[in-house]
Amino acid sequence: MTGAASSARRRLSSFLLARPRLALAILLAPPLSWLGAVYLGSLASLLVQSFFTLDDYTGQVVRELTLSTYGQLLTAANLDIVLRTSAMAAAVTVAAAALGFPLASLAARHARGRMRALFYLGVLLPLWSSYLVRLYAWKLILAREGVATWFVQRLGLLGALEAVLELPVVGGPSLSASYLGMFVVFVYMWLPYMVLPVQAALERVPPSLLEASGDLGARPAATFRHVTWPLAFPGVVAGSIFTFSLTLGDYIIPGVIGQSNLFIGQAVVIHQGTAGNIPLAAAFSMVPIAIMAGYLAVARRLGAFHAL
Amino acid sequence: MSPPGHPVAVRFDGVVRRFGDVRAVDSVNLEILDGEFFTLLGPSGSGKTTCLRLIAGFERPDGGRLFLHGADSGALPPYERDVNTVFQDYALFPHMTVEQNVAYGPMIRGVPRARRRRLAMEALEQVKLAELAARKPAQLSGGQRQRVALARALVNRPRVLLLDEPLGALDLKLRQQMQVELKALQRQVGITFVYVTHDQEEALNMSDRLAVMRAGAIEQVGAPGEVYEEPRTWFVASFVGASNLLTGPVALKLMGAPGAYSVRPEKIALHQAGAEVQGGGDRAVLDGRVVEVAYLGALSRARVEIEGGATLTVVLQNADAGHRDVARMQGQPVRLSFRRDQVRALEATEGAPA
Numbered sequence: 001m002t003g004a005a006s007s008a009r010r011r012l013s014s015f016l017l018a019r020p021r022l023a024l025a026i027l028l029a030p031p032l033s034w035l036g037a038v039y040l041g042s043l044a045s046l047l048v049q050s051f052f053t054l055d056d057y058t059g060q061v062v063r064e065l066t067l068s069t070y071g072q073l074l075t076a077a078n079l080d081i082v083l084r085t086s087a088m089a090a091a092v093t094v095a096a097a098a099l100g101f102p103l104a105s106l107a108a109r110h111a112r113g114r115m116r117a118l119f120y121l122g123v124l125l126p127l128w129s130s131y132l133v134r135l136y137a138w139k140l141i142l143a144r145e146g147v148a149t150w151f152v153q154r155l156g157l158l159g160a161l162e163a164v165l166e167l168p169v170v171g172g173p174s175l176s177a178s179y180l181g182m183f184v185v186f187v188y189m190w191l192p193y194m195v196l197p198v199q200a201a202l203e204r205v206p207p208s209l210l211e212a213s214g215d216l217g218a219r220p221a222a223t224f225r226h227v228t229w230p231l232a233f234p235g236v237v238a239g240s241i242f243t244f245s246l247t248l249g250d251y252i253i254p255g256v257i258g259q260s261n262l263f264i265g266q267a268v269v270i271h272q273g274t275a276g277n278i279p280l281a282a283a284f285s286m287v288p289i290a291i292m293a294g295y296l297a298v299a300r301r302l303g304a305f306h307a308l
Numbered sequence: 309m310s311p312p313g314h315p316v317a318v319r320f321d322g323v324v325r326r327f328g329d330v331r332a333v334d335s336v337n338l339e340i341l342d343g344e345f346f347t348l349l350g351p352s353g354s355g356k357t358t359c360l361r362l363i364a365g366f367e368r369p370d371g372g373r374l375f376l377h378g379a380d381s382g383a384l385p386p387y388e389r390d391v392n393t394v395f396q397d398y399a400l401f402p403h404m405t406v407e408q409n410v411a412y413g414p415m416i417r418g419v420p421r422a423r424r425r426r427l428a429m430e431a432l433e434q435v436k437l438a439e440l441a442a443r444k445p446a447q448l449s450g451g452q453r454q455r456v457a458l459a460r461a462l463v464n465r466p467r468v469l470l471l472d473e474p475l476g477a478l479d480l481k482l483r484q485q486m487q488v489e490l491k492a493l494q495r496q497v498g499i500t501f502v503y504v505t506h507d508q509e510e511a512l513n514m515s516d517r518l519a520v521m522r523a524g525a526i527e528q529v530g531a532p533g534e535v536y537e538e539p540r541t542w543f544v545a546s547f548v549g550a551s552n553l554l555t556g557p558v559a560l561k562l563m564g565a566p567g568a569y570s571v572r573p574e575k576i577a578l579h580q581a582g583a584e585v586q587g588g589g590d591r592a593v594l595d596g597r598v599v600e601v602a603y604l605g606a607l608s609r610a611r612v613e614i615e616g617g618a619t620l621t622v623v624l625q626n627a628d629a630g631h632r633d634v635a636r637m638q639g640q641p642v643r644l645s646f647r648r649d650q651v652r653a654l655e656a657t658e659g660a661p662a
Contacts (some may be wrong), residue, residue: 096462161402179573206396206397208396208397209398209401210392211364211366211386211395211399212393212395212399212400212401213401213412214365214366214385214386214387215364215365215366215387215391215392215393215461216387216413216415216416216460216461216464217387217390217417217464218387218412218416219387222416226401226412226415226416227401228401228470231403233403299448303403
């Protein structure tokens with residue numbers, strides 16, 4: 001009985017071993033059908049929806065291909081949303097890179113053993129708790145009566161904070177109701193996604209390359225410019241893909257922190273939910289995809305993927 | 309150009325370098341002369357690479373002083389030393405072409421583009437790689453990368469060139485060829501070469517002088533012939549080539565005084581048992597029995613157990629003997645002899661077989 005079963009198993013094994021393509025097909029069928037049907041399929045339907053339009057009188061979706069929905073994107077109010085979101089995504093990405101790079105090089109070059117474990121814990125620990133918990137914690141931290149204001153006050157810099165909040169665009173009644181506050185929270189949320197790829201890229205740079213550069217006469221700054229940065233650049237691009245696209249698509253943080261002006265994610269929620277304008281929501285959803293495609297094309301031209 | 313009166317390129321003056329509790333370089337005193345091919349020879353962990361890194365400036369001495377061309381340089385960073393390195397892993401910049409790699413030093417020094425291009429191409433021609441200038445390092449073989457690393461260092465015309473086991477990753481034929489080329493190149497450019505290797509044959513073949521290192525200290529410095537023929541310690545005798553150690557009653561009987569002695573296998577003549585050995589008092593004569601014999605093509609190696617229990621290794625030219633003659637020696641009684649002046653009294657026998 002067991003003998004028969006085991007010999008059947010053995011026959012199956014040798015059958016599959018002799019046909020590696022079949023074995024591969026069996027293994028890949030579930031993930032590929034997920035990717036094909038569920039993921040790419042819904043993306044395609046999103047794309048198609050964005051070329052439909054909403055009949056203003058009936059409130060019904062007109063299932064005819066047209067560019068008029070994309071035309072609506074170009075109205076001043078909607079264009080504002082796109083530009084505001086893109087500017088925030090760009091600022092967050094630059095800040096995450098500027099803060100993340102030194103952290104990543106500390107971990108890649110200097111931290112060993114226990115220090116390294118602590119580093120990973122420090123970077124990843126925030127991701128273990130809920131995004132919403134952390135977001136609302138930040139709302140309290142940045143509130144007018146919050147710990148951030150208190151701390152600035154203790155430093156005797158309350159005047160400076162108030163001057164910053166007076167500034168047009170970035171300012172607001174309090175940190176938690178300003179774009180500055182939103183920026184801080186975005187950078188906090190996405191920093192790990194920048195640090196980890198940059199660290200991985202830096203770890204692949206052999207220390208002997210840095211020594212060779214110094215040996216050939218380069219001071220540390222020149223070594224950074226000519227050796228470290230070009231070799232870590234793919235990691236920075238990988239990290240920036242995360243920070244940029246996560247900021248472009250997020251609809252919760254702009255709803256909790258900052259001012260009432262909409263971001264792309266919020267516009268998508270409003271148009272497909274309350275307004276029932278699925279085509280416009282779909283068109284808005286295509287914006288981050290288009291921006292990311294353009295971004296990757298530029299990164300490619302800059303040679304970000306040469307070292308991959 | 310070394311100023312007159314300063315023929316010393318590199319001087320270690322009681323240099324110490326510690327890693328934790330380990331003294332990787334332990335009070336080393338050493339002088340490397342301007343223009344010579346100097347080799348640091350030793351097993352892994354003997355401190356030879358740390359010595360090289362001290363000269364390059366990648367390590368700072370924890371004690372003692374390091375002079376480059378007469379100037380106290382222990383605290384200078386690598387980019388302020390007139391020294392270039394060929395790294396063991398070559399350390400070529402993967403994102404640059406071969407030409408950009410070679411032109412890196414001139415670029416850093418601010419040499420204009422056209423001129424540094426010409427310098428790079430000249431250096432690449434010197435190592436016979438000019439036609440590969442547009443390639444990336446990943447598209448080169450190990451031997452080609454090694455040459456690029458050499459060109460990248462030499463293009464700067466350093467006063468001292470450091471080479472950290474540069475041939476270690478190459479196969480035997482290529483390694484032998486590169487040994488010849490490196491030596492020729494060194495004569496041609498006249499730069500001081502400081503070469504690190506664990507390969508005693510490489511060291512003997514290429515060096516003007518060499519230092520044998522062990523456990524962070526220098527055991528012996530000298531020309532290859534001196535070090536080979538006159539080893540001071542058992543470590544040097546056994547690390548540079550192979551040797552036989554004579555101690556105890558055997559040594560006393562043969563040499564007339566107690567102590568430890570070394571005699572090279574090729575210095576021992578092997579005779580038929582009972583044969584009359586010419587040379588009288590100048591030659592030591594021993595009787596024994598061949599316990600093991602290995603045929604190595606040009607040579608054969610026999611291990612002979614002598615009276616008193618010691619075993620000596622003897623290397624024989626296979627001049628008249630064929631492999632069948634060699635095989636017949638197994639188990640035969642033989643007589644050995646060697647000139648007493650070929651025997652070296654050793655200072656210390658640490659690490660010697662009991």
